[in-house]
Amino acid sequence: MAETGNTRAIVAPELQTSGWLNTPQPLTLAALKGKVVVLHTFQIFCPGCVQVGIPQAQRIYQEFDPNRVAVIGLHTVFEHHPVMGPDALEVFVHEYRLRFPIGIDKYDGQPQGVPLTMRAYQMQGTPTLILIDKNGYIRLHKFGHVSDLTVGFSIGALLSEETDESARVPEVGSNAENAACNADGCSV
Amino acid sequence: MAETGNTRAIVAPELQTSGWLNTPQPLTLAALKGKVVVLHTFQIFCPGCVQVGIPQAQRIYQEFDPNRVAVIGLHTVFEHHPVMGPDALEVFVHEYRLRFPIGIDKYDGQPQGVPLTMRAYQMQGTPTLILIDKNGYIRLHKFGHVSDLTVGFSIGALLSEETDESARVPEVGSNAENAACNADGCSV
Amino acid sequence: MAETGNTRAIVAPELQTSGWLNTPQPLTLAALKGKVVVLHTFQIFCPGCVQVGIPQAQRIYQEFDPNRVAVIGLHTVFEHHPVMGPDALEVFVHEYRLRFPIGIDKYDGQPQGVPLTMRAYQMQGTPTLILIDKNGYIRLHKFGHVSDLTVGFSIGALLSEETDESARVPEVGSNAENAACNADGCSV
Amino acid sequence: MAETGNTRAIVAPELQTSGWLNTPQPLTLAALKGKVVVLHTFQIFCPGCVQVGIPQAQRIYQEFDPNRVAVIGLHTVFEHHPVMGPDALEVFVHEYRLRFPIGIDKYDGQPQGVPLTMRAYQMQGTPTLILIDKNGYIRLHKFGHVSDLTVGFSIGALLSEETDESARVPEVGSNAENAACNADGCSV
Numbered sequence: 059m060a061e062t063g064n065t066r067a068i069v070a071p072e073l074q075t076s077g078w079l080n081t082p083q084p085l086t087l088a089a090l091k092g093k094v095v096v097l098h099t100f101q102i103f104c105p106g107c108v109q110v111g112i113p114q115a116q117r118i119y120q121e122f123d124p125n126r127v128a129v130i131g132l133h134t135v136f137e138h139h140p141v142m143g144p145d146a147l148e149v150f151v152h153e154y155r156l157r158f159p160i161g162i163d164k165y166d167g168q169p170q171g172v173p174l175t176m177r178a179y180q181m182q183g184t185p186t187l188i189l190i191d192k193n194g195y196i197r198l199h200k201f202g203h204v205s206d207l208t209v210g211f212s213i214g215a216l217l218s219e220e221t222d223e224s225a226r227v228p229e230v231g232s233n234a235e236n237a238a239c240n241a242d243g244c245s246v
Numbered sequence: 247m248a249e250t251g252n253t254r255a256i257v258a259p260e261l262q263t264s265g266w267l268n269t270p271q272p273l274t275l276a277a278l279k280g281k282v283v284v285l286h287t288f289q290i291f292c293p294g295c296v297q298v299g300i301p302q303a304q305r306i307y308q309e310f311d312p313n314r315v316a317v318i319g320l321h322t323v324f325e326h327h328p329v330m331g332p333d334a335l336e337v338f339v340h341e342y343r344l345r346f347p348i349g350i351d352k353y354d355g356q357p358q359g360v361p362l363t364m365r366a367y368q369m370q371g372t373p374t375l376i377l378i379d380k381n382g383y384i385r386l387h388k389f390g391h392v393s394d395l396t397v398g399f400s401i402g403a404l405l406s407e408e409t410d411e412s413a414r415v416p417e418v419g420s421n422a423e424n425a426a427c428n429a430d431g432c433s434v
Numbered sequence: 435m436a437e438t439g440n441t442r443a444i445v446a447p448e449l450q451t452s453g454w455l456n457t458p459q460p461l462t463l464a465a466l467k468g469k470v471v472v473l474h475t476f477q478i479f480c481p482g483c484v485q486v487g488i489p490q491a492q493r494i495y496q497e498f499d500p501n502r503v504a505v506i507g508l509h510t511v512f513e514h515h516p517v518m519g520p521d522a523l524e525v526f527v528h529e530y531r532l533r534f535p536i537g538i539d540k541y542d543g544q545p546q547g548v549p550l551t552m553r554a555y556q557m558q559g560t561p562t563l564i565l566i567d568k569n570g571y572i573r574l575h576k577f578g579h580v581s582d583l584t585v586g587f588s589i590g591a592l593l594s595e596e597t598d599e600s601a602r603v604p605e606v607g608s609n610a611e612n613a614a615c616n617a618d619g620c621s622v
Numbered sequence: 623m624a625e626t627g628n629t630r631a632i633v634a635p636e637l638q639t640s641g642w643l644n645t646p647q648p649l650t651l652a653a654l655k656g657k658v659v660v661l662h663t664f665q666i667f668c669p670g671c672v673q674v675g676i677p678q679a680q681r682i683y684q685e686f687d688p689n690r691v692a693v694i695g696l697h698t699v700f701e702h703h704p705v706m707g708p709d710a711l712e713v714f715v716h717e718y719r720l721r722f723p724i725g726i727d728k729y730d731g732q733p734q735g736v737p738l739t740m741r742a743y744q745m746q747g748t749p750t751l752i753l754i755d756k757n758g759y760i761r762l763h764k765f766g767h768v769s770d771l772t773v774g775f776s777i778g779a780l781l782s783e784e785t786d787e788s789a790r791v792p793e794v795g796s797n798a799e800n801a802a803c804n805a806d807g808c809s810v
Contacts, residue, residue, distance in 0.1 A: 103522075103529045108484060121395050138525045146479075146517040153479045206394035207309050214402025291710075291717045296672060329710040334667075337702045341667045497771050582770035583685050590778025 067195040070095075070188070071178035073132065074164040077144050079151050081159035085130060087194060094127050094216045095190035096209075099134045099163070099176065102142055102150040104184045110203050111185030112154065118209065119158040127213060131160035134176040134184060139165065189213070192221040255383040258283075258376070259366035261320065262352040265332055267339050269347035273318060275382060282315050282404045283378035284397075287322045287351075287364065290330055290338040292372045298391050299373030300342065306397065307346040315401060319348035322364040322372060327353065377401070380409040443571040446471075446564070447554035449508065450540040453520055455527050457535035463570060466504050470592045471566040472585075475508045475539075475552065478518055478526040480560045486579050487561030488530065494585065495534040503589060507536035510552040510560060515541065565589070568597040631759040634659075634752070635742035637696065638728040641708055643715050645723035651758060654692050658780045659754040660773075663696040663727075663740065666706055666714040668748045674767050675749030676718065682773065683722040691777060695724035698740040698748060703729065753777070756785040 070087055078084050087095065098115040100107035112131075119129040135142045144162060151160060163173035179188065182201040189198035189212050198204075198212050258275055266272050275283065286303040288295035300319075307317040323330045332350060339348060351361035367376065370389040377386035377400050386392075386400050446463055454460050463471065474491040476483035488507075495505040511518045520538060527536060539549035555564065558577040565574035565588050574580075574588050634651055642648050651659065662679040664671035676695075683693040699706045708726060715724060727737035743752065746765040753762035753776050762768075762776050 103478075103525050105530050117393070117395055121393065122399075141517070141519075141522040141525050143517075146522065149479050149514045149517050154481050205305070205309065205398075207305055207398040210393075210395035210398025210400075211310075211402035211405075212398075214399035214404075215406050216402075217399075218403050218406030290667075291713050293718050326713045329705070329707075329713050331705075334705040334710065337667050337705050342669050493769070493771055497769065498775075581681070581685065581774075583681055583774040586769075586771040586774025586776075587686075587778035587781075588774075590775035590780075591782050592778075593775075594779050594782030 067197065070190045070194055070196045071175070073130075073161055074174040074178070075132075075161040076164045077162040079148060079160045080157060085128075085159055085161065087190065090128050090190075091194055092192050092221050093125070094192060094213055095188075096127060096129045096213070097132055097188040097190065098129070099132045099181060099184055099186045099188070101133065101135055101137075101184045102147060103138065106203070107185040108154075111187070112156070114204075114206065114209065115158065116156065117206070118213075122213065126217060129158045131156065131158060132163055132175060133160060134163040134173055134181065134186075135165065136172045136176060136183075139171065189216060191216045191219060255385065258378045258382055258384045259363070261318075261349055262362040262366070263320075263349040264352045265350040267336060267348045268345060273316075273347055273349065275378065278316050278378075279382055280380050280409050281313070282380060282401055283376075284315060284317045284401070285320060285376040285378065286317070287320045287369060287372055287374045287376070289321065289323055289325075289372045290335060291326065294391070295373040296342075299375070300344070302392075302394065302397065303346065304344065305394070306401075310401065314405060317346045319344065319346055320351055320363060321348060322351040322361055322369065322374075323353065324360045324364060324371075327359065377404060379404045379407060443573065446566045446570055446572045447551070449506075449537055450550040450554070451508075451537040452540045453538040455524060455536045456533060461504075461506060461535055461537065463566065466566075467570055468568050468597050469502060469504045470568060470589055471564075472503060472505045472589070473508055473564040473566065474505070475510045475557060475560055475562045475564070477509065477511055477513075477560045478523060479514065482579070483561040484530075487563070488532070490580075490582065490585065491534065492532065493582070494589075498589065502593060505534045507532065507534060508539055508551060509536060510539040510549055510557065510562075511541065512548045512552060512559075515547065565592060567592045567595060631761065634754045634758055634760045635739070637694075637725055638738040638742070639696075639725040640728045641726040643712060643724045644721060649692075649694060649723055649725065651754065654754075655758055656756050656785050657690060657692045658756060658777055659752075660691060660693045660777070661696055661752040661754065662693070663698045663745060663748055663750045663752070665697065665699055665701075665748045666711060667702065670767070671749040672718075675751070676720070678768075678770065678773065679722065680720065681770070682777075686777065690781060693722045695720065695722055696727055696739060697724060698727040698737055698745065698750075699729065700736045700740060700747075703735065753780060755780045755783060 072087055073085070075084060096115070096118055098111060100111055102108070104111075115129055115131060118127070122129070133142070133147050147160070147162065163175045165171075165173040179186075179196075179199070181199075185203070186201045187198065187204050187209070188196060188200075189209075191197045197216060260275055261273070263272060284303070284306055286299060288299055290296070292299075303317055303319060306315070310317070321330070321335050335348070335350065351363045353359075353361040367374075367384075367387070369387075373391070374389045375386065375392050375397070376384060376388075377397075379385045385404060448463055449461070451460060472491070472494055474487060476487055478484070480487075491505055491507060494503070498505070509518070509523050523536070523538065539551045541547075541549040555562075555572075555575070557575075561579070562577045563574065563580050563585070564572060564576075565585075567573045573592060636651055637649070639648060660679070660682055662675060664675055666672070668675075679693055679695060682691070686693070697706070697711050711724070711726065727739045729735075729737040743750075743760075743763070745763075749767070750765045751762065751768050751773070752760060752764075753773075755761045761780060
């Protein structure tokens with residue numbers, strides 16, 4: 059599952075949203091610095107999201123300390139826009155009893171249909187799981203399913219890292235000591 | 247799932263075995279220093295072991311780099327000794343296609359039936375999962391089932407730690423920064 | 435799981451629909467006489483339907499001969515009408531790759547929200563599974579989950595019955611020979 | 623899943639056993655005439671039996687009326703005889719909390735290792751599921767896994783049949799009305 063090809067960690071682009079559920083005010087990655095961020099992107103009519111991704115996000119939200127690990131859902135609608143609006147999302151979140159904050163990826167009406175955050179991260183589809191370290195760098199970016207072992211491992215490795223805004227981001231290949239990259243769970 | 251009550255990490259007692267499968271020579275914890283050790287104890291007629299614990303051990307063995315994470319099975323027979331001998335274990339391992347090294351916990355024939363390693367670790371039963379850090383200290387000790395998220399997290403946290411034979415073992419409570427202890431996955 | 439309290443089989447009320455998917459023309463129970471009908475009612479934002487009921491309906495559709503067993507889905511929207519319209523249903527059916535005919539239960543805009551067929555059958559909610567025998571009588575009516583063993587058993591028992599339009603419908607209690615009623619799967 | 627190739631129902635050979643568990647006295651098919659018999663054959667070190675077949679047999683035993691459906695386990699050891707003796711079976715049955723009657727297929731020590739009942743039925747391996755109708759004829763004989771839908775269907779169809787010792791056994795092909803043979807669940 060190792061993400062390969064990148065030789066340099068990428069700063070996670072800020073979320074661009076048009077609304078939020080399960081949070082009194084919009085979340086920003088900037089304000090979450092110091093926490094490990096688990097960003098789970100999905101669509102409400104995507105079977106792999108509903109049957110595998112969403113339940114995994116719920117387990118992560120239930121097992122980890124919210125003061126150290128921020129689980130965020132992001133509704134990245136890139137098809138069938140008319141039936142996946144905020145009102146449908148709200149019903150879905152209510153019926154599935156989701157409790158973690160969920161943002162709505164901003165859509166500018168472009169014909170290709172892909173919303174802004176999804177475009178900024180160059181996601182391939184849904185579900186996509188993204189792990190962001192305490193310093194705001196993308197450390198795992200995976201389209202499709204990721205095993206609980208790998209997600210847990212990656213969170214454990216990222217939590218163990220020092221927080222240091224000025225820290226040089228390690229380059230893969232030159233840094234065999236980077237635990238997050240050795241069990242195929244962390245990219246870059 | 248946090249293991250509580252201990253205030254000091256315990257050095258993992260050496261394995262006491264009467265035989266091994268899937269390894270050309272007996273394994274010792276002493277020789278595994280520098281690796282994180284996943285010790286999965288089981289009995290071949292224990293339903294929770296066969297249906298949950300053994301499949302998890304197989305997943306760990308398949309997902310992690312054996313140079314950094316050593317998965318070891320330990321057949322800790324504490325009941326029904328006559329039908330769980332080495333020949334039965336061998337058939338079980340063959341039929342279930344297990345590939346990781348499996349030791350046989352040494353039994354001295356005492357009437358209470360508990361073998362030596364199981365006694366030294368004060369295990370409550372099977373399955374029991376034990377995680378040992380690179381310096382040889384027990385960091386998780388759990389009877390029953392542990393989620394893949396927690397096991398993965400704990401391995402990730404332990405792999406991230408420095409190897410240092412002379413390192414003072416942190417005491418729980420005085421060390422709020424110890425990542426391995428904060429998502430209920432690692433004890434000390 | 436035995437359905438109790440009824441002492442007389444009920445003729446299955448005709449379906450009242452406002453549209454259909456996966457069929458060139460509307461289906462009627464009248465035209466399905468001679469087949470066993472498996473009517474699976476659901477809503478697209480009902481977790482129990484999406485995770486358990488719909489997959490079971492798909493298995494039934496795949497395992498049984500469509501010339502003898504008619505699997506029909508019925509979208510019985512009784513809440514959140516604005517986001518569960520025909521366009522949303524169509525996206526759902528497309529994304530989940532459902533192939534069996536699915537009707538849309540007709541809704542007359544009454545404030546309590548329950549559509550016409552759902553009202554006629556006095557269903558309690560979704561998912562509801564209804565089995566109708568070759569002569570058009572309701573023989574199982576169950577809200578919630580029904581095991582595959584019970585569904586399979588009931589279909590087997592109903593298929594074995596003679597088709598006879600003039601047949602007297604057996605009363606439960608007076609008819610110990612009625613196989614469909616003895617393994618807790620079929621009501622009358 | 624249809625069993626094909628046979629053109630004539632076969633009378634189920636009598637069980638040949640060397641012992642029984644969970645029953646005060648040995649069972650015979652002769653004495654079970656009038657009931658549908660579910661014969662589940664297994665070995666205690668066969669993963670497919672332990673993880674799939676045995677749990678299915680337990681579900682059948684729990685869901686159906688024992689006065690109409692007899693669930694019988696048969697330990698058909700054809701390999702590793704020394705470690706799968708009666709004492710090991712007894713521990714297995716105790717630990718897995720199995721409650722249905724389990725016979726031990728009689729072994730005459732022949733070098734090829736196959737016990738007598740297994741040989742008489744020409745079974746290919748374990749798990750094998752065999753359904754015997756009320757008149758004592760084999761109606762389903764399947765090596766490997768059978769879905770709950772199919773097992774349930776077949777039991778439902780067989781229960782619906784009349785008991786008649788003198789009944790002519792239907793030939794497949796000439797009897798399109800035989801419900802037990804049309805949903806791919808019943809052979810012969």
